[in-house]
Amino acid sequence: MKHLSFTTATIAAFLSATALWAGTAEDIAARAASFEAAFNSQDAAAVAAHYSEDGVILAPDTARIDGRAAIRTLWQAYVDAGVTDLELTTETLIDMGGTANEIGAFRLSVPDGNGGMVEARGKYVIIWKADAEGVWHLHWDIWNSSP
Amino acid sequence: MKHLSFTTATIAAFLSATALWAGTAEDIAARAASFEAAFNSQDAAAVAAHYSEDGVILAPDTARIDGRAAIRTLWQAYVDAGVTDLELTTETLIDMGGTANEIGAFRLSVPDGNGGMVEARGKYVIIWKADAEGVWHLHWDIWNSSP
Numbered sequence: 001m002k003h004l005s006f007t008t009a010t011i012a013a014f015l016s017a018t019a020l021w022a023g024t025a026e027d028i029a030a031r032a033a034s035f036e037a038a039f040n041s042q043d044a045a046a047v048a049a050h051y052s053e054d055g056v057i058l059a060p061d062t063a064r065i066d067g068r069a070a071i072r073t074l075w076q077a078y079v080d081a082g083v084t085d086l087e088l089t090t091e092t093l094i095d096m097g098g099t100a101n102e103i104g105a106f107r108l109s110v111p112d113g114n115g116g117m118v119e120a121r122g123k124y125v126i127i128w129k130a131d132a133e134g135v136w137h138l139h140w141d142i143w144n145s146s147p
Numbered sequence: 148m149k150h151l152s153f154t155t156a157t158i159a160a161f162l163s164a165t166a167l168w169a170g171t172a173e174d175i176a177a178r179a180a181s182f183e184a185a186f187n188s189q190d191a192a193a194v195a196a197h198y199s200e201d202g203v204i205l206a207p208d209t210a211r212i213d214g215r216a217a218i219r220t221l222w223q224a225y226v227d228a229g230v231t232d233l234e235l236t237t238e239t240l241i242d243m244g245g246t247a248n249e250i251g252a253f254r255l256s257v258p259d260g261n262g263g264m265v266e267a268r269g270k271y272v273i274i275w276k277a278d279a280e281g282v283w284h285l286h287w288d289i290w291n292s293s294p
Contacts, residue, residue: 056239056250058270060207060291064238064250091211092203096243101274103203103211103287123205125272125289127248140250142272144207144291 024095024136028102028128031136032088039086042079048072051138052129058142084117085109088124099139100128106143121146171242171283175249175275178283179235186233189226195219198285199276205289231264232256235271246286247275253290268293 038046057065092103109117129139185193204212239250256264271290
């Protein structure tokens with residue numbers, strides 16, 4: 001019984017470790033989906049919570065932004081400007097162990113100034129970083145527009 | 148003598164390994180300086196040679212660019228447009244071992260359409276990657292404009 005119990009625990013630990021290892025892409029995809037949902041519900045604080053405390057954003061036509069408080073201010077400005085319907089699509093994800101490098105594409109809807117909305121498209125690089133509990137955060141985030 | 152010889156070789160190997168480890172930032176700085184020089188001498192082929200064979204550029208208002216041939220075409224277009232005086236400044240460089248993540252700022256001179264030049268400024272993320280010989284190449288390169 002003792003031996004069986006030990007074996008079961010070992011198998012459980014092995015399966016758990018395997019799941020963690022295999023799950024980086026899935027974990028990051030879930031965080032990206034949660035990020036989209038936070039923005040699309042106009043919750044800039046929830047968007048900012050997806051970044052690391054010392055996260056960096058390099059946004060077009062904007063000075064470098066450092067830290068979660070400034071990151072929240074930027075996203076609040078986009079919410080206030082009426083930007084919505086953010087959709088992120090991962091194209092390349094490289095697991096570096098503790099960090100991960102992603103290339104992706106995005107779409108969003110922007111007010112056209114005449115009461116309508118226009119679609120804007122772009123591409124991005126995100127450096128993801130896992131915290132001490134293994135939760136992934138956007139650590140560096142840079143994007144630009146696509147034709 | 149035999150023992151002394153072995154000791155000398157060991158010390159030499161240690162010093163060499165230390166130099167390699169400590170030198171990542173310097174090696175990348177040298178490559179960045181060489182990259183600048185290539186562009187500022189209007190040599191798009193030499194610029195492209197600083198990228199990995201499967202390098203990626205995400206340039207503003209341009210579709211994603213994959214591979215050294217397409218990268219050369221993009222840089223040739225900038226040369227042909229009269230862009231010059233590229234200056235790169237590293238702000239943050241994280242050595243990931245085999246790859247390195249950089250945040251930086253750039254300046255360049257762009258024709259103003261009236262016979263003069265205007266300065267343009269921006270910021271970038273570069274993912275550097277060392278090849279089998281330890282030579283660093285730009286692997287991912289994305290930038291956007293600064294105010």
